[in-house]
Amino acid sequence: MDDWKSLNIRTEILNALKLKNFTKPTKIQSESIPPAIDDQRDILGAAETGSGKTLAFAIPILNGILNARSTESESDASDSDSESENGTGSELDSEPEVLEELDENGLGCVAVVNLPPDNYIRTNKKLWAVILVPTRELAMQVKNHIEDVAKFTNISIAAIVGGLSSEKQERILKKGPEIVVATPGRLWELVQRNEPHLMQLNKVKYFVIDEADRMVETAHFPELHLMLEKINLKKNNKRQNFVFSATLTMVHKAPYRVNIKNKKKIKKNLTPEDKLKSLIQLIGMKNPHVVNLTTVNCVTSTVKEMQIFCSVKEKDGYLYYFLKQNPGRSLVFCNSISCVKRLASVLSILKLNPLPIHSNMIQKQRLKNLDKFRANDHGLLLATDVAARGLDIIGVNHVIHYDVPRTAEIYIHRSGRTARASNIGLSLLICTPEKKNVYLNVLRTMKREKELPRFEVQLRTLQTFLACVKLAQEITTLEEKAKKETASTNWFNKAAEEMEIILDEDELPRGMGTSDLKKHKKLVNSKRKQLEMFLSTIK
Ligand SMILES: Nc1ncnc2c1ncn2[C@@H]1O[C@H](COP(=O)(O)OP(=O)(O)OP(=O)(O)O)[C@@H](O)[C@H]1O
Numbered sequence: 001m002d003d004w005k006s007l008n009i010r011t012e013i014l015n016a017l018k019l020k021n022f023t024k025p026t027k028i029q030s031e032s033i034p035p036a037i038d039d040q041r042d043i044l045g046a047a048e049t050g051s052g053k054t055l056a057f058a059i060p061i062l063n064g065i066l067n068a069r070s071t072e073s074e075s076d077a078s079d080s081d082s083e084s085e086n087g088t089g090s091e092l093d094s095e096p097e098v099l100e101e102l103d104e105n106g107l108g109c110v111a112v113v114n115l116p117p118d119n120y121i122r123t124n125k126k127l128w129a130v131i132l133v134p135t136r137e138l139a140m141q142v143k144n145h146i147e148d149v150a151k152f153t154n155i156s157i158a159a160i161v162g163g164l165s166s167e168k169q170e171r172i173l174k175k176g177p178e179i180v181v182a183t184p185g186r187l188w189e190l191v192q193r194n195e196p197h198l199m200q201l202n203k204v205k206y207f208v209i210d211e212a213d214r215m216v217e218t219a220h221f222p223e224l225h226l227m228l229e230k231i232n233l234k235k236n237n238k239r240q241n242f243v244f245s246a247t248l249t250m251v252h253k254a255p256y257r258v259n260i261k262n263k264k265k266i267k268k269n270l271t272p273e274d275k276l277k278s279l280i281q282l283i284g285m286k287n288p289h290v291v292n293l294t295t296v297n298c299v300t301s302t303v304k305e306m307q308i309f310c311s312v313k314e315k316d317g318y319l320y321y322f323l324k325q326n327p328g329r330s331l332v333f334c335n336s337i338s339c340v341k342r343l344a345s346v347l348s349i350l351k352l353n354p355l356p357i358h359s360n361m362i363q364k365q366r367l368k369n370l371d372k373f374r375a376n377d378h379g380l381l382l383a384t385d386v387a388a389r390g391l392d393i394i395g396v397n398h399v400i401h402y403d404v405p406r407t408a409e410i411y412i413h414r415s416g417r418t419a420r421a422s423n424i425g426l427s428l429l430i431c432t433p434e435k436k437n438v439y440l441n442v443l444r445t446m447k448r449e450k451e452l453p454r455f456e457v458q459l460r461t462l463q464t465f466l467a468c469v470k471l472a473q474e475i476t477t478l479e480e481k482a483k484k485e486t487a488s489t490n491w492f493n494k495a496a497e498e499m500e501i502i503l504d505e506d507e508l509p510r511g512m513g514t515s516d517l518k519k520h521k522k523l524v525n526s527k528r529k530q531l532e533m534f535l536s537t538i539k
Contacts (some may be wrong), residue, residue: 007033011068012047012152013059020148026052026421029292035289036060042241042288044276046248048300049416050392053210057242058146061129061206065155066207067179068128074098087240126177129196129206132184132224134214136161138390142210143181145392155179162186173197179517184215188223190295191230191429202231208242209283210387213250213275213409216282232284241285246283246416250296251275252445256259289374292531298412298446299427307439307452309427315430316346316473318464319402321457322428323352323380324465324538328397329373331381333388333414335403340382343402347380349472349528351535388413392420399427406433408445412420428455464538471531478524482517 003024004014025033030048035041037060045056083345133139143159144310150157160169160175162185170190173180180187191198210216215224231239249272280288299305308318323330334340337358347354355369366386381387386421387411391394396418405411411429427454431439443451 001116003030006079007059008037008063009033009059009531010063011017012066013062014151016151017150019247022055026056028053028185028291029056031291031293033059034290036240037063037241039289040064040240042285043243043291044248044288045242045244045293046283047244047246047291047293048295049413049435050117050245050296050300050420051246052394052421053246054145054245055141055149057131057206057210057244058142058149059092060240061166061208062146062153065128065254066153069083070423108188125197126178126206127176127180127200129179129208129500130187130204131208131210131254132179132187132215132227133181133210134221134389135442136163136183137366137387138210139181139183140367141390141392146179146181146281157181159189160186161191161276161363163366166190168473170195175422179316184223184227186219187532201227202234202236204231205238205240206240206285207231208244210244211355212243212279212283213243214245214389216279229285236354237286238503241283241288243283243288244286245277246294247298247412248279249275249292250298250409250412250445252407296447298408299415300419302422302424303415304424304426305415305429305452306426306455307431308312309433310422310453310458312432312434314345314466315402315432317459318357318430319343319400320347320350320352320469321462321465322455323347325461326398326426327378329379329395330398330400331376331383331387331393331396332400332402333383333385333405335384335406337384339403340384341380344382345476345479346469346472347382349475349531350468352380354380356382356386359386365427385410385414389419393417394420395423396420397425399425400488401427401429404429404438405442406419406438408442411442412446429512464534468531468538471527475524475527475531478520 001014001018001023004017005020007025007030009017024030028045032043032045033056036043036057043057043060045053046411047053047056055185130140133142139159139161142158146157156175156177157179157399158169158172158175160180160183162180162183166186166189169186173190173195174197181200185197191201205230209224214222251272252269252273274288279285295301308322310318319332332343332354334343337360342493344354344356355373357366357369361369369381369392370387370391373381377395385405390413399415399418401411401414405414418427429439440451
């Protein structure tokens with residue numbers, strides 16, 4: 001534990017690290033923690049996936065809160081009359097609030113008032129830190145990770161995310177957690193509802209943007225920009241900012257056609273320095289300490305990268321071949337929700353028990369599927385890029401890019417779900433001729449001169465797998481059709497029932513009648529039996 005001790009970390013935190021068996025800091029931790037703790041510097045940190053960035057910002061925050069509390073209790077002891085810094089009363093919102101009200105004619109008029117809004121009830125606990133992350137699952141994970149390290153402190157941490165009851169989250173905030181980990185949408189919603197604890201947002205001592213390059217994309221998180229405007233409206237020199245990502249310094253070449261079209265004003269390619277500068281400005285950081293540990297390879301060195309080149313028709317077959325031939329915990333990424341849903345049907349019929357996760361699922365089911373995946377050494381998660389960033393699931397053996405990722409960043413983050421914390425793993429990209437350009441572009445952005453090595457398959461074995469997949473696809477299509485037909489007939493029958501009309505079969509919507517449906521079912525059953533036979537020949 002000596003390496004930790006030299007970082008000036010408090011005993012409460014050291015004890016928790018010891019309990020977790022984290023014997024020494026990772027590189028990003030040993031390079032970020034000292035300037036953050038000793039010099040209270042803002043930190044811009046870039047380091048590969050799975051390298052421990054969460055604790056690189058969480059430890060300085062916990063340490064800072066504990067130190068401040070000790071100082072407060074010392075000064076409280078010496079001056080019991082003075083107002084505690086822990087209470088928010090003296091510090092908060094001394095500035096008048098400007099409220100819009102309606103006059104008797106229903107017209108808007110502006111009233112300047114010194115009082116807070118009616119529902120503004122100050123919590124008596126200070127909001128020390130706000131940590132923003134792009135996805136709900138990541139917020140939960142970061143919260144749990146920090147809680148582990150805060151085990152021997154009485155600092156409380158809350159996750160505030162969309163998809164769960166906002167009333168319940170308001171109840172959590174009422175307890176006054178010192179650290180709030182949140183997704184921007186839900187946090188902003190509660191800020192706008194004047195949630196009392198969050199009224200301290202512009203006074204927080206620590207502000208973190210994790211996965212920052214993704215978070216500042218305006219199109220994805222407009223609320224983050226509104227929040228930044230709000231917290232930067234009034235200068236808060238005491239705020240310490242932390243901005244982290246594995247792809248913070250990654251830049252893309254401006255497309256060639258842009259250069260040709262705008263002959264006179266040729267678009268300058270953004271440099272990593274430009275990118276950092278604009279982040280610093282946007283977030284309102286002051287002279288940040290930059291820790292850039294990204295490597296030339298971009299992807300963690302313990303990830304073995306490979307590719308399969310095949311036609312669109314063969315993709316499912318190659319995927320099934322890989323999954324059957326390479327047992328372990330696998331995470332398959334698709335570019336769309338519809339692809340996840342379709343693959344989930346096909347792979348379920350092939351008895352692989354896939355667990356889908358995408359943004360159209362209810363939040364509780366998303367979390368449930370993640371838990372099931374975590375608990376099963378042979379789990380199979382089918383995900384959109386909602387699971388590409390930050391998720392820390394120990395023991396993911398394979399990441400499969402079923403669809404070529406649209407950008408190098410996505411490729412890096414997806415691949416980073418395996419081989420975490422110095423473990424090894426495989427990242428396999430499936431590419432079709434139509435997507436070859438996108439794939440080459442991803443490699444170009446990562447400055448790779450060579451293509452990824454080919455994943456070799458045994459062609460004879462592959463044929464059996466392709467045959468199984470073909471049957472499974474046929475069954476899926478037939479079942480889908482039957483489901484749609486039944487749904488539309490049911491709807492028609494229900495409508496007729498409500499209108500008290502009795503229908504003959506020939507009055508039902510054109511499509512399958514009851515007898516057609518029976519035949520259809522029979523066909524599905526025979527195909528299923530055929531598939532069972534095929535599957536029994538595969539180990
Ligand atoms: N000092 C340490 N010693 C051993 N393991 C550690 C240490 N610090 C963190 N870890 C573990 O390493 C794993 C990765 O950490 P973390 O999730 O913070 O990575 P990250 O750099 O944020 O990754 P990503 O870029 O994918 O979000 C976690 O399981 C964490 O518990």
